[in-house]
Amino acid sequence: MLDAKLNTDVFAVVSEFLTDYADVLSFSLVCSTLNRIATRRLLSMRPVSLKGDLSVQKFHTFLFADAVTRAPRVRALRIGGFKLPPWKIANEAEGSPSPLVDILNSCPNLEHIAMCFADGSTDDESSVVAAIAALKTLRSLEVSDWSENTLDLLHGISSPIRKLAIHSGAIRSPDALDEFLPRLAPSLEDLELMYFRVHWGSTLVALDAEAPGPDGHPPPFRALAQYPAVRSFSAIILIGAPLLDRLQHLFPALDGTLSLGDFDTQINRCPRDAIRAANRRAQDAAPGHAWKKLDRVICDAQMLYVLALRCPVRLVMIDKCSAGTVRYAADALRENPVPRLKLTLKYGRGMLDGVFTPDMAGPLSHFTLCLVYGNKKLHKRDAGAGDFGQLRWDRLLPSFSTPQRALLSALRPLRNLTHLRVLICCELHRPGDPIWGKAAYSEKFVDAVRGPAFDFAGTAAALVRAVPSLQYVFLTTCGRFIERVEGGEGARTWRSYDRWDVSRAWRVAVRDAKRPRRLVRLHSDVADTIIRNEELVLSETDKVGVL
DSSP: OOOOOOOHHHHHHHHTTOOOHHHHHHHHTSOHHHHHHHHHHHHHHSOEEEOSHHHHHHHHHHHHTSHHHHGGGOOEEEEOSOOOOHHHHHHHHTTOOOHHHHHHHHOTTOOEEEEEOOSSOOHHHHHHHHHHHTOSSOOEEEEESOOHHHHHHHHHOOSOOSEEEEESTTOOSHHHHTTTSGGGTTTOOEEEEEEEESOOSSOOOOGGGSOOOGGGOOOTTTTSOOOTTOOEEEEEEEESOOOHHHHHHHOTTOOSEEEEEOOOTTTOOSOHHHHHHHHHHHHHHOTTTSOSOEEEEEEEHHHHHHHOOOSOEEEEEEEEEOTTTHHHHHHHHHHSOOSEEEEEEEOOTTTTTTOSOHHHHTTOOEEEEEEEEEOTTOBTTSTTHHHHHHOOHHHHSOOSSOOSSHHHHHHTTOTTOOEEEEEEEEEEEOOOSTTTSBOOOOHHHHHHHSGGGSOHHHHHHHHHHHOTTOOEEEEEEEEEEEEEEEOGGGOEEEEEEEEEEEEEEEEEEOOOTTSOOEEEEOOHHHHHHHHHHTTOOOOHHHHHHTO
């Protein structure tokens, strides 16, 4: 009888279909043969993080232990801002490249690099920049901070990159982009900036009404380069008025993601309604220049309001909403309803009043509601501190025995809603100082929503009764407590403790018209897949500031 042999080629093919990092790690533990296959798969799944000289040395040793099979699998690198020791610079002068440059030169399929530049310019950084600029396979580049070498990299890129992210205060305006970006314009589809500004001053002047420059030259903004291939644009902090005529001039073909962060009333010198009116006029006066559609808009409620977008938007993600600003979101969505919505809403009296109206209910089929209960910015003497400390669960969200509560009443108009995800997130500081400390939180509320104590099944049943069109329900309760602790030399730091994160999900089964609908519990892996596929996801701002 012939001995059975393991066909490792089959496992190599199977590994390419594994998309979960934990699954590949488990795959690698089966035997030494599969460990080699899994290692190659892991190299292509996530960026390799090189945050210092030690990590560079270790990865260099690992990579060149089997460079023929490992190096081609590396797709992305995250390079931290660090300075190499002087002896490495000397080696470079003698013709021996540093380990980091050696890594860059040896990976033929690098597609993404994130580079954090150190303060100042160094010889070792220059050699790394030259190696990155020479890559022909690069499709995505992210640069953080700034040095004299940053512009050298942006000027020297030889690949037709599709995505560029600049996380630095050195680039804030379109004319700064003009120094290096036009040469990348033919292929650039996704642009992300830390800061951006398209308007100065307190006067709103339409782009076509700008005074001509000296000697009959075009007005400054019209003279700036356009980026007709850009489909998505993100500004983490947009300074000044978000004027659509300027944004549409710079990015005429935008139809992917528009992410503009928060509307800052402290630094914005123009009234909200004046900006909103200007953006309406810009779209009405030149409909040929207005965007035809947008796949996703990410911003806060006031930003969505002043943008006054007329084009169809498939998914709107509203961050950092509160009882005081939610009306701006309601007004914007009433004028331009969307089929998919994510709303992050901080607890406050009246936070759900008038949000969901029949005007916006028609097209809305997917809704993610993230309710935040936190006292980070709420102190004992602040208005609303009393309500915050007396909150009860059965007054905020429905349970099986108390179906007529705030959220149920608010959701009833959503007659076409099929997918609903509700998250209850708590971030609580201990009250501390009796006068100036944080507002006291409601222990009854926290006890009711904390982890397994939460009535998942009863809440889901009440939601399904209130919204008959629902097909899927997803519930999550998560939170943490935060306290201030004394560090070394009198320094104080924040420490989080006692975390919880529990989720449940159901499919609504309909047997026939005469029998009640039944909730069928979903496995967590199935629920996670549906959440991703149906885009019931949180924004990056939520992940940083809420979870």
